Amino acid sequence: MNDAREVVVLRYGHRPGRDDRMTTHVGLTARALGADRVIFPDNAGQSAETVRDITGRFGGPFAVELRDDQKAIVREFDGVVVHLTMYGERVQDVETAVREAVGLDEPEAPEEASPPRDLLVVVGGEKVPWALYERADFNVGVTNQPHSEVAGLAVFLDRLFDGAELGREWADADRRVVPEATGKTVIDA
Amino acid sequence: MNDAREVVVLRYGHRPGRDDRMTTHVGLTARALGADRVIFPDNAGQSAETVRDITGRFGGPFAVELRDDQKAIVREFDGVVVHLTMYGERVQDVETAVREAVGLDEPEAPEEASPPRDLLVVVGGEKVPWALYERADFNVGVTNQPHSEVAGLAVFLDRLFDGAELGREWADADRRVVPEATGKTVIDA
Numbered sequence: 001m002n003d004a005r006e007v008v009v010l011r012y013g014h015r016p017g018r019d020d021r022m023t024t025h026v027g028l029t030a031r032a033l034g035a036d037r038v039i040f041p042d043n044a045g046q047s048a049e050t051v052r053d054i055t056g057r058f059g060g061p062f063a064v065e066l067r068d069d070q071k072a073i074v075r076e077f078d079g080v081v082v083h084l085t086m087y088g089e090r091v092q093d094v095e096t097a098v099r100e101a102v103g104l105d106e107p108e109a110p111e112e113a114s115p116p117r118d119l120l121v122v123v124g125g126e127k128v129p130w131a132l133y134e135r136a137d138f139n140v141g142v143t144n145q146p147h148s149e150v151a152g153l154a155v156f157l158d159r160l161f162d163g164a165e166l167g168r169e170w171a172d173a174d175r176r177v178v179p180e181a182t183g184k185t186v187i188d189a
Numbered sequence: 190m191n192d193a194r195e196v197v198v199l200r201y202g203h204r205p206g207r208d209d210r211m212t213t214h215v216g217l218t219a220r221a222l223g224a225d226r227v228i229f230p231d232n233a234g235q236s237a238e239t240v241r242d243i244t245g246r247f248g249g250p251f252a253v254e255l256r257d258d259q260k261a262i263v264r265e266f267d268g269v270v271v272h273l274t275m276y277g278e279r280v281q282d283v284e285t286a287v288r289e290a291v292g293l294d295e296p297e298a299p300e301e302a303s304p305p306r307d308l309l310v311v312v313g314g315e316k317v318p319w320a321l322y323e324r325a326d327f328n329v330g331v332t333n334q335p336h337s338e339v340a341g342l343a344v345f346l347d348r349l350f351d352g353a354e355l356g357r358e359w360a361d362a363d364r365r366v367v368p369e370a371t372g373k374t375v376i377d378a
Contacts, residue, residue, distance in 0.1 A: 028337055029337050170334075179277065182328060
């Protein structure tokens with residue numbers, strides 16, 4: 001969503017069949033709420049196809065990747081790693097620090113702004129390895145209650161971008177929904 | 190979450206098997222992010238059981254109901270009805286009006302505060318009837334992009350409560366997660 005910084009969502013783990021819809025929703029939520037790219041495990045081809053199809057119809061830019069080296073992606077990521085987990089620090093306590101770390105903060109003096117850094121947001125599916133907790137720059141809990149990785153990702157992205165993601169424009173869409181008080185209007189884009 | 194006002198989430202439509210996890214996640218998200226009660230269609234007994242089980246272990250108060258009269262619930266609801274749909278008005282444009290309608294606004298002069306009213310948040314599953322669009326006081330889109338009803342609900346609740354839901358306390362829990370920078374600590378509550 002931002003030229004100088006890439007926000008990537010990594011879905012960690014996927015059980016074909018059982019997780020298909022959740023993984024698809026992780027990808028669609030990442031796209032709709034301002035991430036630039038989602039990485040799925042390579043056994044999540046069906047979810048990747050759905051997210052690419054939606055991007056083709058409703059616009060981008062948004063990239064979908066299938067990779068078999070989740071551990072290496074996390075280990076070698078050149079930027080800030082956030083791991084969303086119910087065991088993490090409270091999002092309301094660390095969101096400012098995350099924004100500062102990737103240069104999304106707005107300091108009082110502009111010359112004190114942090115440089116833009118890429119951000120990897122890891123969303124657990126199956127059990128994630130302990131190494132992920134250790135590698136993450138921030139383990140973040142959107143509440144410390146069990147709920148939904150999709151809900152956690154959504155609230156995290158909305159707070160990361162401070163709502164700016166809701167106003168983004170879409171390129172190369174072939175259709176567009178017109179927001180309405182009462183209606184279901186879709187027009188050619 | 191609030192003594193004077195009940196926030197109820199209604200999951201509209203459920204296909205057993207196919208929707209089980211999504212419906213469960215709607216319920217868990219409603220609980221974690223400040224709603225007081227969730228209503229599932231009566232064929233979603235398995236999801237209801239899971240949400241009740243989590244409430245028993247991690248605390249409440251939070252109620253789970255199974256009902257077979259979804260249309261009547263919406264039609265007869267004594268309060269404000271919000272329908273989350275990608276065709277609706279943009280959440281950033283209407284969230285203040287919703288907060289005012291249920292008395293969650295904070296006007297400059299306290300005597301101008303709206304009285305608390307109950308709120309029904311309808312989350313579509315299967316195709317919802319046109320009557321729902323007409324009955325809703327607000328059709329609200331968390332983006333006008335196709336993504337996830339769980340993500341939409343999460344962002345809507347976080348904005349409705351202005352983040353206050355993240356600090357809520359839980360009663361009658363038998364366990365509690367301790368937020369940590371690196372760790373997975375659960376203690377007896």
